[in-house]
Amino acid sequence: KKKIAIMTSGGDSPGMNGVVRACVRMAIHMGCDAYCVYEGYEGLVQGGDLIRKMEWHDVRGWLSEGGTLIGTARCMAFYERPGRLAAAKNMILNGIDAIIICGGDGSLTGADRFRAEWPSLLDELVSKGEFKPEQIESFKHLNIVGLVGSIDNDLSGTDATIGCYSALARICYAVDLIEATASSHSRAFVIEVMGRHCGWLALMAGVATGADFVFIPEKPSEHNWKEEMYRIVQEHRKLGKRKTIVIIAEGALDRQGKKITPTMVKDLLADKNGLGLDTRITTLGHVQRGGTAVAYDRMLATLQGVEAVKAVLEATPETKTCFIAITENKIIRKPLMEAVQDTKQVSSAIERQDFDEAMGLRDAEFSE
Ligand code: F6P
DSSP, rough: OEEEEEEEESSSTTTHHHHHHHHHOOOOHOOEEEEEHHHHHHHHHHHHEEEEOOGGGGGTTTGGOOOOOTOEEEEEEEGGGHHHHHHHHHHHHTOEEEEEEEHHHHHHHHHHHHHHHHHHHHHHHHTTTTHHHHHHHGOOOOOOEEEOOOOOOOOOOOSSOOOOHHHHHHHHHHHHHHHHHHHHHHHHHEEEEEOOOOOHHHHHHHHHHTOOOEEEOOOOSOOOHHHHHHHHHHHHHHHTTOOOOEEETTOOOOOOOOOOHHHHHHHHOOTTTTTTEEEEEEEGGGGGGOOOOOOHHHHHHHHHHHHHHHHHHHOOOTTTOOOEEEEETTTEEEHHHHHHHHHHHHHHHHHHOOOOHHHHHHHOOOOO
16 A cells, blocks of 8 residues: 655645644545644654654644644754755654645755655665565655645745745734724834745735835845835825835845845835924734644645645655646646746845846746
């Protein structure tokens, strides 16, 4: 019987439990044994009770649970070869040669490296006398399939990462709450949202709430964002707006690549010689990541989980490590490392302030 392991890694995101549920049940449905690796890569490295066989009923009710019930961790040991060697040993001890990983691009890249190193890890385990050659005969190829779980929606090649719409919904809800009090006092609010390297959450929250101004890490603002924001907020106030909402991603940068902080924005809005607005800062923090998934993320988690198990069962040694994407509303498999590479290329084009090239690279995905 084929044994398939499922693991969540990196920052949790709403919908991860839906992924685990779908993978466990699809694996069982296809006649395989399903395993969960608890605590992310830490569970692979430590093995023992952290790798558990799952039954159909073990994941009952998981669609409506927030976070990840099988845990996640940032595992330093997996960055070192001895950690990966221990992970390979634990997998063989459990008879597992296929893992579905739900995490961000960092976690998925780690998995691809592990796969590339797999034959040499097996050789080392044999030469150290951990296994006899015949014991590893059927484990020659490691099969990895990725599912992108992140609230940031920061991977090129997929329209939405699992969790991003839940976080966006949470942000919109919070901004609506803030707007009521802002309007009452005619105040300004600077609302910090997550997104260290990617401004999708901030930008979409700005669109969805009709914010006055948005700051993101992709540096699109004018050379002089202070003048620009001043002008726009002043205009809106002149039109009779009683509230000012500025959304700022935690990794926001100006056109020169310098950090823009909520305090800098607040100081400008509150400046007595300028706008002079009574201003507050609200940092939404991990409220954005916790809680249950919205319907879209549950649907995405389920459809992609099912596809991930199919991808595992149809893979050959020649198949490149793939991830499951959603493109133009279709659930499809794509080569993982190309998407990671595209994401990096877009980021570095933005770094060079070449926005035309960055847009071109993004468009290229759709013409495949
Ligand atoms: O990558 C997801 C994310 O939520 C980012 O938006 C945020 O910058 C980061 O994780 C926060 O990480 P931590 O939970 O480790 O503080």
